[in-house]
Amino acid sequence: MLKKLQDEKRVMQKNNIDSAITFLKGLKGKKVTVVSHDDSDGSCSAALIIRLLKKIDRHIHISYFSTRGRPSISDGLMKDIISKKSEFVITCDFAGDIDKSAQILEQEGVQCLMIDHHIVSDYKFPDNTIYINPLLDGKTMPCAAFIYDLCNRIFDIKEHLWIAGVGTIEDFGATDRTDIIEGCMKQYPELFEKKDMDNSKLFDTTFGLVGKILSSASTWNSYKGAELATKVLLEVNSPRDFLGLENKNVRMMFEKYQIIEKEIRDSVRKFEEESVVSGALRYHIMDSEYPIKSKVSTIISAKNEYYNEVIAVIEENNKTYSLSLRNQSGDFDLNGIVRECLAGLDGVGGGHKKASGAVVAKKDFDVFMGRLKEKIKN
Numbered sequence: 001m002l003k004k005l006q007d008e009k010r011v012m013q014k015n016n017i018d019s020a021i022t023f024l025k026g027l028k029g030k031k032v033t034v035v036s037h038d039d040s041d042g043s044c045s046a047a048l049i050i051r052l053l054k055k056i057d058r059h060i061h062i063s064y065f066s067t068r069g070r071p072s073i074s075d076g077l078m079k080d081i082i083s084k085k086s087e088f089v090i091t092c093d094f095a096g097d098i099d100k101s102a103q104i105l106e107q108e109g110v111q112c113l114m115i116d117h118h119i120v121s122d123y124k125f126p127d128n129t130i131y132i133n134p135l136l137d138g139k140t141m142p143c144a145a146f147i148y149d150l151c152n153r154i155f156d157i158k159e160h161l162w163i164a165g166v167g168t169i170e171d172f173g174a175t176d177r178t179d180i181i182e183g184c185m186k187q188y189p190e191l192f193e194k195k196d197m198d199n200s201k202l203f204d205t206t207f208g209l210v211g212k213i214l215s216s217a218s219t220w221n222s223y224k225g226a227e228l229a230t231k232v233l234l235e236v237n238s239p240r241d242f243l244g245l246e247n248k249n250v251r252m253m254f255e256k257y258q259i260i261e262k263e264i265r266d267s268v269r270k271f272e273e274e275s276v277v278s279g280a281l282r283y284h285i286m287d288s289e290y291p292i293k294s295k296v297s298t299i300i301s302a303k304n305e306y307y308n309e310v311i312a313v314i315e316e317n318n319k320t321y322s323l324s325l326r327n328q329s330g331d332f333d334l335n336g337i338v339r340e341c342l343a344g345l346d347g348v349g350g351g352h353k354k355a356s357g358a359v360v361a362k363k364d365f366d367v368f369m370g371r372l373k374e375k376i377k378n
Contacts, residue, residue, distance in 0.1 A: 027057070032088045033065065033090070051160055071094040092115050102125050142177070164180050188240065191207035266288075271296060334354065
């Protein structure tokens with residue numbers, strides 16, 4: 001019996017790229033809904049998939065949604081997806097309960113292609129769901145980079161390499177996909193003041209500004225901002241066009257970005273002045289009208305003095321606390337720690353080893369933090 005279970009698990013975790021390609025090629029004339037994570041890697045992933053679908057057949061009817069503040073399909077989002085009456089759904093860059101979402105969609109007669117790059121769980125997908133993930137082949141990379149490779153096996157989409165590059169930098173994947181970044185540097189040399197694979201330095205290039213502007217959209221307009229970011233990536237054809245600010249949506253996004261950047265700088269300063277230290281954990285409950293915890297935690301964790309610490313930036317909401325955690329040294333498996341700390345509590349969370357997040361009900365927050373402090377000792 002044990003051998004049978006092990007064999008079934010191996011089958012489930014096979015990376016069947018050929019099936020994904022067949023799925024995509026078979027979408028001519030169909031109704032398709034694309035759903036992506038509400039961050040820049042998600043927006044870039046969705047833009048690449050949608051551009052591919054339009055190359056496959058300009059008559060494909062495409063609907064698009066972003067996730068809504070959490071890395072999974074919420075009940076409200078599921079209702080919206082089902083209301084489109086699509087025959088096929090493609091999900092990009094989120095892992096929360098995706099097998100359960102696939103099961104619900106199967107009951108509605110919908111077939112799913114689920115593309116992810118997060119740590120693989122013990123998923124139980126319906127037979128007709130296709131799941132692919134670079135980790136199944138032992139590779140790590142942002143979802144946009146993985147999808148770029150997938151698309152290129154169907155059509156040559158090298159003119160959209162820059163979209164994969166933006167998603168790669170925004171998801172800290174430059175060292176995983178140096179080929180993509182080097183390709184962008186070759187195509188747009190004037191946008192890279194620093195010819196370096198250090199992701200923090202790439203953020204500060206002119207090319208990196210594209211990702212910052214896109215990323216800020218979900219900060220000032222939640223999931224609608226993330227959907228706008230994807231829309232813009234379908235309207236402009238190069239980072240030069242994007243940074244030229246001739247597109248009215250990009251101009252508006254840039255103005256909002258400047259406001260958000262000031263708020264982020266102020267929040268970083270407050271974190272450094274007011275954060276609490278417990279063992280290797282440094283945390284702070286932020287006071288901001290914008291949901292900028294992930295950006296603040298990323299900036300703080302990239303500083304040399306905090307390299308070995310676990311940085312936790314916390315936002316208080318009406319009924320929950322949400323946390324963004326970072327550990328650049330990789331000394332702590334944040335994905336595993338968050339999931340263990342949430343066991344039996346009212347909350348969700350997970351992510352990567354060096355970067356993870358959680359949403360915890362207020363009634364369970366103190367217990368969660370107690371567990372977190374216990375796990376993250378010097």
